[in-house]
Amino acid sequence: MYNFDFERPKSVADAVKALQTEEAQPLGGGQTLIPTLKQRLAMPSKLVSLAGIDEIKGVCKDDQNRLCIGGGTVHRVIAEKAMSEGFPGLTGLASKIGDPAVRNRGTIGGSLANNDPSACYPAAAMATGATIVTDRREIAADDYFKGLFETALEEGEIITEVKMPIPEASAYMKFEQPASRFPLVGVFVARFSDRVGVGVTGASESGVFRWTEAERALGSDFSADAVKGLSVPADGMISDLHGTAEYRAHLVGVMTRRAVAAAQ
């Protein structure tokens, strides 16, 4: 094993300061980064753990009916609080990430900062039109995700909070790759009084996206039948040993219909 420095600040301000070192990397719940370190796919000289910062933990509802989730909140807590705050669709998503060990360590901030093309939260963030709050600014979800593992975050920028508008109805459906349980395709559908959001993860070579055609169709008729004739092109979908681009495109339609049916 190689050596690196490790810091565990107690406040966002201290964390930001600690991250100013060259090659320093923030560590959320470590559910992706630690295995990555073990495989030597990343070798930062310094890790700054965000796990000791209480001010970025917790879930509440603001006066605009948004679920405000601290960036350091673990999936298990999100699953519990989303239910009591009237957002069962997010409970469904968070309660099926990984396994209990992952859900007790992994954080929403870590997931969104990593932006794995198969991560679940980005689909919910896109579908609900969430706002990503960092130590220095607020970023709309539409502007935040930039492709596979790429986001609008700058070096050393920390996600402190995610503000998700609570939909009237929502559901997340994913098709799990049987060995890893990561979604081959996951679709989050959120119905609001004035619009419908559809976020698709796992499918596209460009990362999470909103399926706007389905959003329009569902906006006038929120039913599985409304999207029955729609399809996304296979062009630009991920093709790998788990499934071809055509298969992923097919799954987007199936998972969207199933999510709509589940949200009703």
Add this chain to the structure above:
Amino acid sequence: MPDTLDTHVRFGSNSGQPITRRDGRAKVTGGATFAADNSPDSVLHAVYVPATIARGRVTALDTAAAEAHPGVTHVVTPQNRPPLQGDPSDKPTMFSFRFEALQDDTVRYAGQPIALILGETLEAATEGARLLNPRYEIATPRTGLDEAAHYTFDPDAFGKPADTVHGDPEAGHAAAAHSVDVTYETAPQYHNAMETHAVVASWDGDRLSLDMPSQALSMTCAGIAYYFGIPAENVTLRSPYLGGGFGSKAIPTGPYVLAVLAARMTGRPVKMMLTRQQMFGPVGHRGQTRQRLRLGTDAEGRLTVLDHAGLSATSTFDDFIEPAANASQGLYAAGALRSTHSAVRLDVGTPGPMRAPGEASGSAALECAMDEMAETLGMDPLEFRLRNYAETEPGTGKPFSSKALRECYAQGAERFGWADRPLQPGQMRDADGLRVGWGMGTAFFPCPMFMAEANATLRADGTAMVETSAADMGQGAWTALAQIAADSLGLPLDQVEFRAGHSGLPDAGVAGGSGHTATAGSALHAAGGDVIRQLGEIAAADPDSPLHGAGNAGFTARDGRLYVAGDDSRSDAFADILARAGGAEVSGAGSASRAPEAAEAHAMNAHGAVFAEVKVDPDLCQMRVTRLVGAFAAGRIINPRLAESQLYGGMIWGLSFALHEEARHDPARGHIVNADLAGYHVPVNADVHGLDVISVHEDDPYVNALGVKGVGEIGITGTVGAIGNAIWHATGKRVRRFPIRIDDLLGD
């Protein structure tokens, strides 16, 4: 001394009993020591660096960086590798493979060892291996069947299958009223025993001691000895337990020779255990195949010709041609039979025998082609097979030593409910709307015997000890062979100490070809019989024995006593006979091999019938094998529990072959992109919904004195085709490539 249980459990009676595994307690409590559990004092840890490209040359290694890492003691590269006495590029025996042991800087496949690091700890050696940071000159890899020229070859006993023709295939094609001409492909598969390859090697002068998993102890000793210029008897090999072998642990390969070389070079014991990723390269695999099957029948559905041409991939530097087309010999009564093989050299490690080599991939294609032929005829697939049932061996006309295949078909079909199957595909749905399909295939596997020897000793107290260097790969040899030995001695199992898994014991031959129980068991049977014969002579000559003078009548041994044959009133306890003879032990020896006259006069095979139900999600195309029923006739079953377990395992492997296993190569560099058990999918419990095995009774007086055939591999055959055919029956789609992928069913 091999590991033996320090306590004996009372198992009840012997052969035919479903006794639990003798080594089960040791394994589940951690008492069983596998090769890599041995850590002699001052052991060094060896880690080899696998090539990450499939074709090219190593141009640079940061040896200084690796050497500088604390704990790294040696960095071995082609520049400084000490000489071997046997050339790894040679094939000294029929069963040898050519392999890489740092001869030069050429890279011939991904995963090939290109350097070896020795360290005081595993961690230091692993880090040293990483620091080597190899640079390459990369050539375009060839990993697909059409990326290199196809060739034919002269047959050889191992690795180069002969072509076989019976009758006139061209006439058979010309005479056909109905025909199919279909091509199936099977993917490269890699043995993934739970215990990866491992060795602990230590030298004492020119004597070598090895702890390593081996399914062929004496052959392994001879193989290793060759490369180090020492006699085979100078090698002591301990292999009490194996965590699976599947054909890959019979023949020494490069990593083993490098570890042994490192031990000789350093004068210290060396331990090496392959990582899961390293299992995909230098230790053998099942080569990919493409098989063209042309079948013709007369108007009534009788095969006029069964014509099977196989193309198999091998490496650029050695030949192991998966003998897939041979699966079409010996099974169906076709007017003409032809099996031909060709090969293609790819930038992959050399394939080798992997559980049912040839039979598995050949049966997959054959049983699907038979289904397609039945479809063309509008005939039920089972009825079609019965119409072509071979009463004698097709082509040769030899009688079968035994063949209860008709009973397998009948009992399997009855248990499965085959009679209710609609002929047309796409007719069945379950309550959840899933498509349901039923398919079947015939299982078929030869039952070879090799050569084996065994000793048996009856001790003064009436207990016995038997010895043979048998290998328990997890299949239960420790138990089934001990049952045979105890029977041959007329003793309860707990009165017999069974020694195996050590090269110093009489040679038990190879645990392969599904012939270990038949071969080593027959040797044990003979050794026990030798002891009983001697004991009878002692008793008959002893005036104080109740058996005195009864030698002409003959004796039987039962529960530790000798009885006059046919007269239970006259008996004598083993211990009493020996006590009166002065308390000496009686030792016997036995050997076994197939009787040549029996082999000449009969065709010898195990048979079975496998029925599969699959369900396919119409939206997602997800496939689930919801039921598998296999009925098998494999001669005498020594231990029904273990035999059933073997057949379960074979059928699960068939499921894996049909739907899961496939190594995928990166097109640019040629490495296997899914070289781990997350990407290389093998079935888990969630994939196996229903398994049912029927053992069909079969007496065989010709295969060997025990009547044992073998159950190790036959379960794979038949199963792959049954599943492929069931998927067609559910969906109407013929997917002619295994594994069948989820996206193959898209768009219907």
